[in-house]
Amino acid sequence: VVGGALEAVGGTLLFKMCVDNAGETEHVAAACIGDAGNRQFLLLTLPTAGGALKVETAARSTNPVAGIAAAYAGLMDAFKAAA
Template identity: 75%
Template sequence: MAEQLDEQELENSLAESLAELVPDKGETVTQDAFAEVVDGALEAVGGRLLFKMQVEADGQRQHVAAASVGDGDQRQFLLLTLPVDGGALKVETAAKSTSPAAGIAAAYAGLMDVLQAAA
C-alpha cells in the first residue's frame, strides 16, 4: 500500500509542477515543446529520460516519453503523455499504465544499463 501511495504522490507531484508548462488544448505541441516539458519533469524528480516518441492512440496523436526515477530496487518507470493538439499532461507509473510503451520502458532501461556498463 505504501508503494502505491509513493507512486501516486510521484505522479501528482509531477503533474502539478508541470501544469504551467503544458500548452492549452488547441495549441499544437511541437516535439521541442514536449521535450521542454519532459526535461522539466525529470529535473524536478531527478529522473532520466529513456526515450520519447509520437504515437497514435484512440485516433489521437500523442507525444509519449518514458523515464526512470531512482536506482536499483527503488527505480520506478514513468510514462508522460501529452496530446499533440495540447491539453492535459498525463503522468503515470509504467506499472499502472495500459500503454504499449510502458512494457518497453523497463526493457529499454535494462539495455541502457548494460550499454553504460560496457562503455
C-alpha cells in the same frame, strides 16, 4: 519542462516518441526515477492536438508504450556497463 522536472528529482528521460494510440496521436515519453531495485518507471503522454500532460507509473498505465520502459532502461544499463 519535462527534462527540468526530471533533473530536479534525479530522474532520467529514457525515450520520447510520437505514436498513434487508438486513433489519437500523442507525444509519449518514458522516464525513470531512482536506481537499482528502487527504480520506478513513469509514462508521460500529451495529445498532439493539445490538452493536459498525463503522468502515470508505467506499471499502472494501459498505454501500449508503457511495456517497453523497463526494457529500454535495461538496455541503457547494459550500454553503460559496456562503455
